[in-house]
Amino acid sequence: DAGVIQSPRHEVTEMGQEVTLRCKPISGHDYLFWYRQTMMRGLELLIYFNNNVPIDDSGMPEDRFSAKMPNASFSTLKIQPSEPRDSAVYFCASRKSGDYQPQHFGDGTRLSIL
């Protein structure tokens, strides 16, 4: 089975540019999560979706961040305009419904904003 697929794996861009991160969850999983990982703050949940609907975006740091899930097999996290403090590793994860289902992670996108 294919796992959670994220693209790109690495992104380097200049401050002020728009950045779009992509995620394909595991087929059949109806929950999708976006996380950000930094040395200072560890792993933080940004937003999660259930059946393509955003449920909780309280972790999204600012209005510069937005996320969409147009269908069950694709999600994007967009940063516009990007800032150097957005540099981090961004992970996407998915899971099935149920209290005892594990969460599966992609390999992440390492984002560097210059």
Place this chain on the structure above:
Amino acid sequence: KQEVTQIPAALSVPEGENLVLNCSFTDSAIYNLQWFRQDPGKGLTSLLLIQSSQREQTSGRLNASLDKSSGRSTLYIAASQPGDSATYLCAVFSGTYKYIFGTGTRLKVLA
């Protein structure tokens, strides 16, 4: 508000040693607790998931225990190997489909 703490932050042991990693959480009302492994530059790999009604789970050389009343979980690694070197994270699932992660224990097993 649920808080998850992992101690120690880093650990270095000789190959073959048995070791214990600790995870503490402040709110005992959890559905499950999951242990992950993260290799450098990689995502998180699920190792074990313990349901709230369970006391422990085992997979190969790994054994995870859960004591909800005291807000603690341990991950026991038997006969450690250099390939076990990684960062180990625990995550608590308290409902509303949010996982709260600890900051991790960075393990290095010396050959």
